[in-house]
Amino acid sequence: MRDVDYDTKDESAYECFSCGTIVIAETNPGSCDDCGSDMRNRQTPIE
Structure with missing residues (x-):
C-alpha cells in the first residue's frame, strides 16, 4: 500500500x-455550524 501525498492547500x-x-x-472549521460539535477531516482514518 502506498500513501497519497497530502497537500494542505487542497x-x-x-x-x-x-x-x-x-x-x-x-x-x-473547528466546530459544526449546526450543532457545535467537533469536526474531523474525512481523509484522516479513525482507528
Missing part, C-alpha cells in the same frame, strides 16, 4: 462527529 471534506454535517474547506 480543500478537504470535514464531517461533524455528532450530527454528520459535511463541510468543504481548506482548514478545519
Whole structure:
C-alpha cells in the first residue's frame, strides 16, 4: 500500500462527529455550524 501525498492547500471534506454535517474547506472549521460539535477531516482514518 502506498500513501497519497497530502497537500494542505487542497480543500478537504470535514464531517461533524455528532450530527454528520459535511463541510468543504481548506482548514478545519473547528466546530459544526449546526450543532457545535467537533469536526474531523474525512481523509484522516479513525482507528
